[in-house]
Amino acid sequence: MQTNLILVGEVDWCDTVAPKDVDELRSVKVGQPWAGMATWNPFWMFGRMGGADGHWAGWLHAVDADTGVWKWRLKSDYPIVGGMTPTAGGVVFFGDVGGNFYALDAANGQKLWGQELGGAIGGGVITYTVNGAQKVAVAAGFSTSPGRQRS
Secondary structure (H helix, E strand, O other): OOOOEEEEEEEEEOEEOOEOOHHHHHOOOOOOOOOOEOOOOHHHOOOEEOOOOOOEEEEEEEEEOOOOOEEEEEEEOOOOOOOOEEOOOOEEEEEOOOOEEEEEEOOOOOEEEEEEOOOOOOOOEEEEEEOOEEEEEEOOOOOOOOOOOOO
């Protein structure tokens, strides 16, 4: 099944930031990470995650390759940073940093199946055939994800 769609994963992540003063900016050594804003926690390099209202999410957009028009989109509760894998059978596989793995109908974005894998998904999805049966594989457990901190 050919849909002529380009699939785009997106991060919708609001941050609360405070600009650094001139002395703080000058104190950063050459070659060191620099974000231009003050932070006490190294995991918040780009501001406090989630902003004041704790908002972050992900979107999967399906765009017509010829016209650039959105055909459908799906919102996830967590950012989508890994790749999407469309199949010839009309199914799209993808995951989010909340550890959720999905199968969608490529033509309309309707959810066919989903499962939480227990660890953030930050890479791609592969499909392959073994003895005539299609298999799907994805790596879960992206360790730097702040989305699922477990105590």
